[in-house]
Amino acid sequence: MHCPRCDGTRVRVVDSRTARGGRAIRRRRECADCGERFTTYESVEERTIQVLKRSGAAEEFDRQKLIRSVRVACAKRPISASEIEHIVDQIEDEVFKMARVEIPSELIGAMVMERLKSRDHVAYVRFASVYRNFQDIDEFYDELQQLRQKREREQAAKNQVELPL
Ligand SMILES: [Zn+2]
Structure with missing residues (x-):
């Protein structure tokens, strides 16, 4: 080698x-x-695993492509290249365990989102906005609002701890 x-x-x-x-x-x-x-x-x-796209077209499961799309979502976020590889490793593992010939791309998108959601909210929203195919702009906005409120609550809780009374 x-x-x-x-x-x-x-x-x-x-x-x-x-x-x-x-x-x-x-x-x-x-x-x-x-x-x-x-x-x-x-x-x-x-045999290879075919990823079924929303358009109905199928393409071979491509690990490198998945890494690239997760990388784009994680751009300038505190997520290392090896963490991204690890996320994709886990997904690839799950995909092959399913023992199916075809897997809908939405399912793979959901696996990525599940992992990014607990890791980095910005990367999650970036990825979700592309892959989840939000029904309309309101739905996307709701998602952002929820994240913002959660962050504000966390910030408020943190301030309470830091401010001496
Ligand atoms: Zn060398």
Whole structure:
């Protein structure tokens, strides 16, 4: 296995575990020459999972594409690249465990939202606005209001603690 960055051959495995619901082995590798870390998969050659889009079109489940869309939602938020990878790992695992040939894109969107919601509200709303297909602008506004009220309540609770009476 050559390093994808410097083409060096002194690459060692730093972590190895199962992925995709036990159908694959995921290995984190590190290049001794340039320090680059990358991931490889060893898996049984098998059918792919089709993601069914709202338009009715289907496309192959693409891990990199999912990482890119989560990355966009997390831009300039305090979420590291490895956290994003971890989120996508979990989703990929769940998707493959379902043992279905086709999965609606909404379902994958919901999995991402579920994880972002507890992690970062801004990233969650960004992602949700694209994927959840809000019925109308009011619904989107309600969602934002709820988040704002929650933040205000948290802020108020914090101020109460900080202000000596
Ligand atoms: Zn290298």
